[in-house]
Amino acid sequence: MTPAYDQDDEAMDAIIFLAYLKDLSSSVPSVTGPEPVLAPEDQRALDTLGPDLAARIVAGQVRPRSRSDPAADSVAPACQMSAAMNRGGEDGNLSDAAREEIERKISELEEGDEKQGPAK
Amino acid sequence: MEVDPEPIEAAAQEVLDALGVPDGPIDPFAIAREEGIRLAAGDYGGSFDSRIEYRKKDNGRGRFFLFYAEAVPPWRPEGRVRFSLGHELGHYYLPEHREFVLTGDWHGSKTGFVSERRTEREADLFAAALLMPRSQFVEAVQLRCGGRCAMADLDKLSDIFQTSLTSTAFRYVRMDLEPCAVIVSSEGRVKSAVISDSMMGRGLSFIPHGHPVSKVSVTGRLHNIPSRSAGAQPSDVWFPDVDRTVPLWEEARQLGRTKLVLTLLVIHGDDVDNEDDDEQLEDRDE
Numbered sequence: 001m002t003p004a005y006d007q008d009d010e011a012m013d014a015i016i017f018l019a020y021l022k023d024l025s026s027s028v029p030s031v032t033g034p035e036p037v038l039a040p041e042d043q044r045a046l047d048t049l050g051p052d053l054a055a056r057i058v059a060g061q062v063r064p065r066s067r068s069d070p071a072a073d074s075v076a077p078a079c080q081m082s083a084a085m086n087r088g089g090e091d092g093n094l095s096d097a098a099r100e101e102i103e104r105k106i107s108e109l110e111e112g113d114e115k116q117g118p119a120k
Numbered sequence: 121m122e123v124d125p126e127p128i129e130a131a132a133q134e135v136l137d138a139l140g141v142p143d144g145p146i147d148p149f150a151i152a153r154e155e156g157i158r159l160a161a162g163d164y165g166g167s168f169d170s171r172i173e174y175r176k177k178d179n180g181r182g183r184f185f186l187f188y189a190e191a192v193p194p195w196r197p198e199g200r201v202r203f204s205l206g207h208e209l210g211h212y213y214l215p216e217h218r219e220f221v222l223t224g225d226w227h228g229s230k231t232g233f234v235s236e237r238r239t240e241r242e243a244d245l246f247a248a249a250l251l252m253p254r255s256q257f258v259e260a261v262q263l264r265c266g267g268r269c270a271m272a273d274l275d276k277l278s279d280i281f282q283t284s285l286t287s288t289a290f291r292y293v294r295m296d297l298e299p300c301a302v303i304v305s306s307e308g309r310v311k312s313a314v315i316s317d318s319m320m321g322r323g324l325s326f327i328p329h330g331h332p333v334s335k336v337s338v339t340g341r342l343h344n345i346p347s348r349s350a351g352a353q354p355s356d357v358w359f360p361d362v363d364r365t366v367p368l369w370e371e372a373r374q375l376g377r378t379k380l381v382l383t384l385l386v387i388h389g390d391d392v393d394n395e396d397d398d399e400q401l402e403d404r405d406e
Contacts, residue, residue, distance in 0.1 A: 080176045083224040085211045087204050087240065088169030098167035102187055105160035106175065109185070 123241050125249075125294065128214065132249035135213055145282040146251050148205035157184040157212065164189055169196075170204035172211050174221050184212060184221070194376045199284035206247030211239075214246060248291045252281045261297055268298045271350070271371040271384050286375065286382055290314050301327070303358075303383040304375075308333050308340065311380070319387075322366055324359045334358070339372040339383045347374035352388050 038046065050056075094102075139151060152159055157172075164171075169189055176182035186208050191198040211217040217239060260280055265273035269292055278288040289302040299319040304311045313327040333340045334357045338349050348371070355366040369388040372381055 080178075081173050083221050084171055084173040085208070085217065085221060085239070085243075086168040086171045087207045087243070094167045095165050098164040101162050101164055102160075102171075102173075102185075105162050105187065106158075106185060109158050109160065 123238060123245065125245050128210075128242055128245045129249045129254065131213055132210075132246050133253065135209075135250065136253055141253060141256070145280070146206075146253070148202055148209055148247075148251065151209060151250075152186055152205060152212075155184070155212065157186050160185060160187045161190045162187060169200070170208045172208040172221060182222075186212075197284060197376070199278060199282055199287070202251060202282060203247050203284060203287050206250045207240075207243045209250060210243035210246030214242060217243065248283075248287055248294070251283050252277075252288065252291045254295070257281070257291060257295060258297065261292070261295075268386070269300075269384075270386075271348070271373055271382075274384070285373070289382060289384060299324075299387045301358075301385040303327060303339070303385070305333050305339060305381050305383065306379050319385075322387075323362050323364060324355055324366065327358060337372075337383075338370040339381055342372045342374065342381055348372065353385075358385060 046053075135151070136146070139154060149159065164187060166189075168187070171187045173185045173187070174182055175185060186205065188201060188204055188208070189196060191201045211221055220239075257277070260277055261267060261269060261273075264276055264280070269277070274285060274289050274292060277283075277292070278285050281288065283291075286302075286304065293300055293302045293314045293316045296316040296318050299316055299322060301313060301315040301319055301324070303313045310327055310329060310331040310333065312329065315325060315327070319325070335341070337353060337357045338351045342349055350369070350371040353368045353370045355362065355368050357370075358368070367388040368385050371384045373383075374380070375382055
């Protein structure tokens with residue numbers, strides 16, 4: 001049997017839900033109405049993704065992109081580094097190419113880990 | 121700054137005791153994997169031979185990454201790569217180094233105040249002790265080299281331990297199994313020199329960085345003759361400021377296709393035993 005106070009809570013939840021229902025319905029786009037018109041730049045961006053975009057998404061071939069600074073995407077660290085120690089090298093400084101190679105290697109290793117599943 | 125090798129030797133031995141010493145050469149790749157360190161061989165364009173980093177994710181979990189340039193014989197031999205990995209394992213295992221890699225702080229000091237030269241030397245000592253464990257090394261010198269090493273014996277040891285000739289020679293000198301010294305020079309100038317304690321005990325104690333290589337030494341004449349040579353030399357060729365001259369045997373070898381020359385100096389002939397005589401005289405005086 002459901003205790004009385006649980007019934008009261010459920011009733012209160014229902015009242016709160018109903019109170020917000022009107023606002024919710026106004027913000028949810030209708031799926032039966034006409035398609036919204038895209039701004040020209042949005043339409044061009046969509047076109048560059050190809051006509052089979054929906055099919056590729058369904059097939060899992062399109063990976064969501066990070067919403068971080070796109071300029072930094074190519075070399076953004078996958079995770080936070082505390083410090084590093086080097087052996088050898090010409091002047092002790094990392095070249096941009098070496099920095100990119102490091103981030104690429106880390107991404108490869110991380111992707112390999114994700115495919116293998118959680119570490120035991 | 122002087123580095124005390126004993127605690128570093130002990131730390132390397134502790135690792136070997138914990139992981140078990142294999143019958144063959146120590147495998148630094150296997151040790152890194154055993155510790156969960158992610159290994160990343162790659163082309164880092166000469167920025168470094170090897171590098172260790174600790175990366176922390178947003179969820180708080182972190183991992184060590186060890187990046188290294190792959191072996192490309194003869195320019196970057198396998199032995200050098202193995203030593204580089206041993207060096208990074210030094211940063212991983214030595215407590216102060218590990219703390220620095222984990223936090224970016226060195227006993228409360230920020231990176232700029234850390235003596236990079238000292239830390240690198242400590243990591244080199246760790247690598248040597250890890251890849252050439254003391255007891256196995258001494259045993260190999262006794263059983264395979266007759267207790268004392270010429271350059272050809274150092275070759276044998278570098279094969280046994282799969283280390284570079286240079287790191288093997290440095291390890292041999294630091295073991296002080298006989299009075300000896302190893303010098304690395306380039307284009308007629310000394311780049312580094314390691315002298316055994318017993319050699320220093322004979323007053324042959326210092327060859328400065330940048331010191332010109334004497335043209336009459338075996339090393340100095342190497343450019344005109346084959347890439348390896350040997351011969352007897354008086355010690356004042358290498359130690360001009362020392363009053364007493366000791367007969368030395370000098371062997372020199374060009375390292376790979378580099379301009380570097382490795383020189384081994386040992387006491388020549390009967391003078392090796394003179395130290396015992398000196399000690400006996402000291403004992404008698406006491």
